[in-house]
Amino acid sequence: MSLDVKIREYRPSDATGIAQLFNESEEGWPGGFTGGVEITEDYVRDWIARSKYVAILLAETGEGKIVGYLSMSEHWLGKDACYVALLNVHPRYRGRGIGTRLLKQAVWKAYQLGYNRVDLHTWAGNTRALRLYKKLGFKWVPGTNVYMQNYLPGLLKLKPIAELVARDNELLFAFKKNLEPIEDDEKLGDREVFIYEWSLDGEKISAVIDRKAWRLCKLECSKYDVELAVDEDKPVRGLPFTAILRIRNKWSRDLRYAARLVAAEDSEIISSQLASGTLKPGEEATAKIRLRVRTGVKDRLRDEPCRSLKIAVEISGERLELAAGFKDTAPIVLERAVPRAFPAGYSGSIKLGLRNRSKKKLKIKFNAEVEPKVLELEPQGAGLAELKLSNLEEEGVTISLPYFVKTDEKNVNGYAVTAAVPVLAPGKVTYAVNEERDRILLAAPDYLAQVRLRGGRVYLETWDGEELAFLGTDEIGPPFWPNELERKTFRYRIVKKDDAVxxxxxxxxxxxxxxxxxxxxxxxxxxPHVEVRYTLKNSGNAELAAEIA
Known part of the structure; x- marks a missing residue:
């Protein structure tokens, strides 16, 4: 059945139609769309006025009824990407291609606004939508619930792909597809990537995205192949590793090329062979860059890109930027501390379970009074260190153990392993803060608790390790989904009064x-051992209707 629907941008006069669409959209959303809160025209106007959307696209029938809505905001990690904050099609109009048209227009709009990527979230059971998203270039990031990235806006900036799409806009979506509703765990050798591949009239274009860097790492076209890679995807901070740039001329003419460094995040360049030159047909050029990540930097969060090396390359007038990501690691990490809390006035030892996070055998030497002084750990292996403590006060204690790594060439300094352990007081709750891991640890006579600032989650367990309760990330809306609080790192304040914290x-x-x-x-x-209270402060001028679930 054909349907006369046009896709256009939002106007303030659309608030009434959007409110009607939202109120009629309970069906098909987990837990409903509005959460039982009626959406009004004033609510829509105020919500949109206060939201930082970069675009709002609407699907409108010939009779003027709004039957589809898509809003995009700038990505929370910066100006490189945008995010589909909400996509909704009226239940009676689903299955008619409206969602497809809205999303295609969103990809083009992201490109027009200068973004390199457009992202969204969905849920694993939404298999019909998953297939649609994949058909339009969205990739399900492995290990997420369900975070999808679409790199087509940035790839449109590349000359080989722009020339392909110039023949017909629909060719942008004519890449090779796997529409199974599963994670897109694609590999190029051992490298974690996303691959976009077009084949048309005997011409093949392949654009490879580095999943660690969230950027282009390889491009193959009829004229050339160019790739940037690293020899270690999990380098140890402070220890050197190598990046390699390769350019191959597949054309029948000479190719001029030039390469320069754009950025090496939190890293020092030890040496670089980046240069310019000319490649004859069939020739290949290789340039190596030696670098090391600075010690003392924090781990990147799981839903952020890893650190990366970025190189700008120009090949016969065609410009592109390549990146190679790496999940750098501290040499060792604390897995457990025994005991998990101390009595006030404690004098004795604490045992620290440590693990080598690297793929190399490491020799660790501690600067503090630790036994053993030197710890040799196999790749991914574990070991135990013991530290003497004396006469602890009635507060939490944070232990920081400086150490250095002994290598064949030299000793590398600037490392420390940190543990936060509460100190018990009879009949009271005590706490310790681990700033390095964004966690607050609490101890009471009958339980242990942990507050994770990322998402505001709370874990309670017995002293024997049995789970008592888990308070997950709260949801606030409408709309309640996707839940932005899951990726928020909450600010915190701790107040100790009488026997409570x-x-x-x-x-x-x-x-x-x-x-x-x-x-x-x-x-x-x-x-009651734990009590939770909520306060919502409205910073706008209009009334705010919201619920916490």
């Missing part, structure tokens, strides 16, 4: 126009 967590809710959510968690030594 209060942890106040605050975060700004972007989709509510910058309203501030405060989550207050009170930990007590006796029943």
């Amino acid at each position: 209060t942890v106040e967590l605050t975060a700004v809710v972007d989709k509510l126009g910058g309203a501030e959510l405060k989550k207050t968690i009170i930990f007590r030594p006796g029943p």
